Amino acid sequence: MLATFEVAVPQAVAADEYVVISAAPPTHDLPPGKLLTARDVIDVPAGTSVVLLGEDGSINPINGPATFVVVADALRSRDTADPASANTSTISLIAQLLANERDKTEIVGGSRNPADVFNEGRFLDPWSIPIEESAPGCIRDRELILERQRTEHGLMFSVRFDDRPAVTRLIWSAGEAIYSLDEPIPHGAKELSVEASGTSTRIEIKMAPAGIDLDNPVELLGWMITSGCTRQALASIRQIAH
Known part of the structure; x- marks a missing residue:
């Protein structure tokens, strides 16, 4: 017989919406990006472990077999200013990001299980910035961490912030995917x-704003996604899920 319980957390951090960020083994019924709202009833099969991210930033692992019901927090008024209420739109952004990645995995991977959006080793440190593409890079504490996909050879490279003099003849050793710059990013730098x-x-x-709680996964992911740091957001989700 399956256990039945409510997905609910203490009143102070109660959430009404959740998104599936991981299911192991991957299952078509609970793919990453599936959005769960109040009164949804979901079955977790035996042998399956699911991780849900709540709009309040809570991380909720569930091991099957189990049936769970998402319940609204009846004690919280939606008429009052509530940070968790505002985060419902962020949960939707996270769900859409995962759904898009799932679709790309299905199209590119052919016979691969489309629920497994992380089955390629493409996601490293959430704070490392890939050098293979021109895109926004999300940064905390002025620390620059670069990443590369091809590591079989050493690499000599240079970095330049805005119109400042370039830092040249930097050596990226063979076999290393991550490179951390010794010096912090200059104050006020806009482009690398x-x-x-x-x-x-x-x-x-994209420097982390002072008001962002980087320990809250929903705030962190919301900032990364809206800043255009898609790959870093996916790496963050992978870290949270595992």
Whole structure:
């Protein structure tokens, strides 16, 4: 017989919406990106472990077999200013990001299970910025961490912040996917250029705002997604889920 329980957390951090961020083994019924709202009833099969992210930032692992019901917090008024209420739109953003990644995995991977959006080793440190594409990069504490996918050879490269003098002849050792710059990012820097092997990548610097709680997964992911740091957001979700 399946256990039945309510997905609910203490009143101070109660959530009305959840998103599936992980299911192991992957299952088509509970794919990453599935949005759960009040009164949804979901069955977790035997042998399956699911991780839900709540709009309040809570991380909720559930092991099957189990049947759970998402319940609204009846004691919280939606008419009052409530940070968790505002986070419902962020949960939807996270769900959409995962759903889009799931669709890409299904199209590219063919026979691969589309529920497994992390089955390629493409997601490293959530705070590392990929140098293969020009895109925004989300940064905390002025710390610059770069990542690369191809690591079989060493790499000599340079970095430049805005129109400041370039830092040249940096050596990225073979076999290393992550490189941390020794010096912090200059105050006020808006753009980073990385030049390596005759190619140049431009990264728009997105510093973490002072008001963001980086320990709250929903706030962190909401900022990353709206800043355009899609790959870093996916890496953060992977870290949270595992």
